[in-house]
Amino acid sequence: MLDIKLIREEPEFVRQQMAALQDADAPVDRVLALDEERRHLLTKVEDLKARRNTESKRIGQLMREGNREEAETLKAEMSGVGDQIKLFDDRLRVIDEELFDAMSRIPNLPLPSVPVGKDDSENVVVRTEGTPRTFDFEPRPHWELGEALGIIDFERGVKLSGSRFYVLKGLGARLQRALITWMLDVHIGQGYDEVYVPFVVREQCLFGTGSLPKFAETLYRDIEDDLWLIPTAEVPVTNLYRDEILPAGSLPIKHVAYTPCFRRERMSAGRDVRGIKRGHQFDKVEMVKFVEPEQGEAELDSLVADAEEICRLLAIPYRVVQMCTGDLSFVAASKYDLELWSPGVQEWLEVSSCSLFTDFQARRANIRYRPEEGAKPRHVYTLNGSGLALPRVVIAILETYQQPDGSVTVPEVLRPYMGGVDVIR
């Protein structure tokens, strides 16, 4: 949610930013019209209420004095005022709802540092680290390696739950579990506090992070209890402090959480159907930060660095890509993706998205802090980044560390987490 004052005072600037975001549907003009009508009605209805408050007090006073007739006259008069107030209040309620709906459909504004571009073709590769391994044999894709090693079972996954589900077995399951534990440990070492959170949440949490109302069709939902499966740990972790005013001195707050993620992938039907790249259920270790506005951009840089550390320690080549305005998500003001090179599928796999949301989520979720004791509350800035998304890291490991005989060497850093196993065969 943007600050409505900004839209009211700088409408031309906001329109211009919407154009840069390639968002032609953002209802800026509607917000302006509704806002004006709302304020007009507010002053009218509040005058009426002020009058009713004073006159009602007088009625009480007259009744105590035993002056029945005058009290009754005033009552009759106030009854009419009450009817008017009700009319205005009803109208206001409708306007408020419409305004809220319009406001919640306007995306966040990009930072000035974000390159302007029309779509993902104009994203900027900021840096590439590591050299892709050279093979003296044809590297195979992970689905061949995984099936041959008996560590990925696609058919039984489909039997259990349908397409885009799979089963990890033996050292495959163990590799994933090792990665989760190891990545959590690395991020804890970087100063993040681990949290374990619910995997189903109320609707309000999804609104807070910006997943609703716009992306409802990508989410799984339990109708009976009106709970939603989380599409990312970002949702429960960011909402930890929903409707709170954090006391002075509590920022920055840095959390790391392991959760599964559930996505219907209806937008991507038919894409990436082979292998484990895009499933309905996947695991992720996620970092979430709550910081003071002044620290926003610096905290984004350090968030990217914290996620990069995982790639670096795994010794897998990766690159950092900055999203241009046309490819920013609805809620992000600035965003970097981390992509691991995977030689079997011959592509850069997106394993992390690190975003700064400025105060956009904090407004929607009502998360504030006190800069100093006794000072007025301000909205925090929120950030999050995967560190990292699992199946794709598993893909990159299998494909990068594969041997001519189809076995896979276990990256050095993971061996202590695998009970000393150094090769999957």
Next chain:
RNA sequence: GGAGGGAUGGCCGAGUGGACUAUGGCGGCUGUCUUGAAAACAGCUGUGGCAGCAAUGUCACCGGGGGUUCGAAUCCCUCUCCCUCCGCCA
């Protein structure tokens, strides 16, 4: 799943239709006294919207939403959450 009891300010807790501008206490802040501190005493105390350059004014908020009434913390409906007892359960 069944029965019952609750939700009031940073915290405890009173308040069953008008003096509530929410009693009282604790905590916190400021001041007086003191070399300093404690104690005592006095004053202050939340969030947001709208109007205004500002001082300020005004409205809303007693778990959420709706209703009754001239007037609601108080009465009615509804939802959420918490607690107690019983049953079931990894």
